[in-house]
Amino acid sequence: MSMASQVASGTGPSSLGLSLLLLLLHLSPEGISGHSASLPPGCLMMGLLKASCQGLGLRTFPTALPLTVAHLDLSHNRLQVLQDNATRDQPDLRHLDLRGNQLEGLAPGSLLPLRWLHALVLAGNSLNRRYVSNSQALWPLSHLRLLDLSANHLESDMVSFYVANRSSLWSLDLSNNLITRLARSTFLGAPKLLDIDLSDNYILQIEAGAFEGLLQLRELSLARNSLHCISDFSLRALWRLNLSFNALQFFATEEGNWSYQLQVLDLSHNQLRAMPTPLALPHLHHLNLSDNRLTSLGPHSPSSPRDPEMVPTQSASDPAADLPELTDLDLSRNQLDRLPVGFLSQLSALQRLSMGWNCLQNMSVQQPGPGPPLLSLRSLDLQGNRIQTFPSWVFEILPGLRALDLGDNELQLCARPEAGRAGPFQGLRQPFGSAFHLKHLSLSRNGLRRLCATRLPPALLFSLDLSGNPGLALVPGDFRGLQHSLHELSLRGNGMASAHLGLPCLWELRALDLSGNQLASLPQSLNCSPSLHSLDLRRNLLQALDTEVLGAHLRSVFLAGNPFLCCSxxxxATLASANVSVPDSEEAWCVYPGGERGSRAPLARDHSHLCNRWQWRGTQAGWVLLAVIGLFLGSCGATALLQNSGKLPWARQLRARPKPEPEHKPTLGRESVVERREPEQK
Structure with missing residues (x-):
């Protein structure tokens, strides 16, 4: 919310007295009876002073509302024309929201009763069609502070009609229209403007003096337009300026004795090729130059336009010398190939520097000369470069550095004797050996396979990010000196197996991220992390959790994406009894024994009845299997016995005995008789 809108919606002494008066009226019997009885169908009271009739399909202004209403929301209805005296029943309105209707016309007397109106929101309508008569309907609003005309298809010449006779206006929103040019007379009718939003237009030209009469202007947004050059920036009272997403190739301030008050300047997403000069901005705190084409931060700017008429008078001084209060500088996504030590040494108040996604490579060859300057940086972002070596001299010139992001690089921490050399740090001291005050370090997405012992910073490190390094293997010695300082550790997305996760006792560990790995069990070293509060185990191979290795102070654990066993x-239940929350329990699943199709089920469901069935099936299957095995062994024994029966003594004796002559017994049959058979002659 802009400064003017905050003031417009604030309550002063007169507003407080009015509120008390309305409260007394509301508490009277008439007020109480009228409060609920006169409320239109579908409208809601939001407290005592605010009514919402949003999205009810209304085609006319509601005529029966409580007298206490000071804030009325009629947005997203079907109002097309606001007729004369449409607002006569609400003379005490302070805020009226008509955005998202189909308004084309405002009758001359439609807003006449609202003489105390402070804020009028007309965004998302079609007020470009009758802009002359519509603008005249705003003239009676002598106390209007905020006017929102965004997304109304307004063109350049229409704006001055709506701004005319707006001497009380503080905040003006003209964003998302069709404005291509700002004339010198555009804002003459609103000399008290504090903030203007002109973003998302098609502005190509700003005539000289277009903002000249706005001596109180504090905030200006020209983002997402088509500006190519700002050669005489003269708004010395401005606090915030947004010029992002244009086509700027050149930006320069005017030279003069009266210093600029600018505190925030956004020049991101333009086509600047070097640092704008001169930048006589002694009060500037935040400067955003990201997503440009910067190749140099020197005093001579190669980004000057070729047209000599567009080149203002410039001094050859260092552009950083005129930025004594700059604390935040964003140079990310440019084409810088080295750390600008000389430029940064002039920024005595700089605390945060972002140089991510540039062209930095081997920083060991960029060592400054003898007696390098000491910089006051506390946060340095170097992610997304191609840095392979990070020498210790960086920490020598940055003694107060607290946070360092080296993610998305090609950093090498270990020597490579198999390649026939001592590694990229040959002749250099350990890269983090001088990082005595570093507390936050990110080495994510560097292709790291190992962390060499004693390569990490000394004992003050608070958080360490080693995520996104597939194939990383850790041993307890990699964390030497960090056992009593490390509070946060991320090993996310490394594909680590349990055997490669060698963690020491981290006594002060509070948060551990082990998601996106291949862990089948938890490291036993979690036993000696008594302060562990948050544990992320998503997307692993865990079938159960060993709750004995979890710290007694665990508060939350994330589990989704593991093949837990539903019957184990x-x-x-142990986590639930210890009041450990599982925020993603609705997303977690488990599987039943056998892994058959359809055996997966939500983890949070009651599985007792299904697990009993699985156990009964398992018991029955066991008995059946034992029976089959017994029959098989018995048949095999009988077969072997029959095959070897001729070799047994008792079988030979039986064969030696003469067989008795069988008796002749008739056999019942149809027409046959059993013939006698003579005994065989031996």
Whole structure:
């Protein structure tokens, strides 16, 4: 919210007295009876002073509202024309929201009763069609502070009609229109403007003096337009200026004795090729130059336009010398190939520097000369470069550095004796050996496979990010000196197996991210992390949790994406009894024995009845299997016995005995008789 809108919606002494008066009226019997009885169908009271009739399909202004209403929301209805005296029943309105209707016309007397109106929101309508008569309907609003005309298809010449006779206006929103040019007379009718939003237009030209009469202007947004050059920036009272997403190739301030008050300048997403000069901005705190084409931060700017008429008078001084209060500088996504030590040494108040996604490579060859300057940086972002070596001299010139982001680089921490050399740090001291005050370090997405012992910073490190390094293997010695300082550790997305996760006892560890790995069990070293509060175990291979290795102070654990066994969830009840929350329990699943199709189920469901069936099936299957095995062994034994029966002594004796002559017994049959058979002659 802009400064003017905050003031417009604030309550002063007169507003407080009015509110008390309305409260007394509301508490009277007439007020109480009228409060609920006169409320139109579908409208809601939001407290005592605010009514909302949003999105009810209304085609006319509601005529029956409580007298206490000071803030009325009629947005997203179907109002097309606001007729004369449409607002006569609400003379005490302070804020009226008509955005998102189909308004084309405002009758001359439609807003006449609202003489105390402070804020009028007309965004998202079609007020370009009758802009002359519509603008005249705003003239009676002598106390209007905020006017929102965004997304009304307004063209350049229409704006001055709506701004005319607006001497009380503080905040003006003209964003998302069709404005291509700002004339010198555009804002003459509103000399008290504090902030103007002109973003999302098609502005190509700003005539000289277009903002000249706005001596109180504090905030100006020209983002997402088509500006190519700002050669005589003269708004010395301005606090915030947004010129992002244009086509600027040149930006320069005027030279003079009266200093600029600018505190925030956004020049991101333009086509600047070097640091704008001169930048006589002694009060500037935040400067955003990201997403440009910067190749140099020197005093001579190669980004000057070729047209000599567009080149203002410039001094050859260092552009950083005129930025004594700059604390935040964003140079990310440019084409810088080295750390600008000389430029940064002039910024005595600089605290945060972002140089991510540039062209930095081997920083060991960029060592400054003898007696390098000491910089006051506390946060340095170097992610997204191609840095392979990070020498210790960086920390020598940045003694107060607290946070360092080296993610998305090609950093090498270990020597490579197999390649026939001592590694990229040959002849250099350990890269983090001088990082005595570093507390936050990110080495994510560097292709790291190992962390060499004693390569990490000394004992003050608070958080360490080693995520996105597939194939990383850790041993307890990699964290030497960090056992009593490390509070946050991220090993996300490394594909680590349990055997490669060698963690020491991290006594002060508070948050551990192990998601996106291949862990089948938890490291036993979690036993000696008594302060562990948050544990992320998503997307691993865990079938159960060993709750004995979890710290007693664990508060939350994330579990989704693991193949937990539905019939072995005793650990889940243990977590619940210890008041450990599982925020993603609705997304977590488990599987039943056998892994058959359809055996997956939500983890949070009651699985007792299904697990009993699985256990019964398992018991029945076991008995059946034992029976089959017994029959098989018995048949095999009988077969072997029959095959070897001729070799047994008792079988030979039976064969030696003469066979008795069988008796002749008739056999019942149809027409046959059993013939006698003579005994065989031996």
């Amino acid at each position: 969830l005793g650990w889940l």
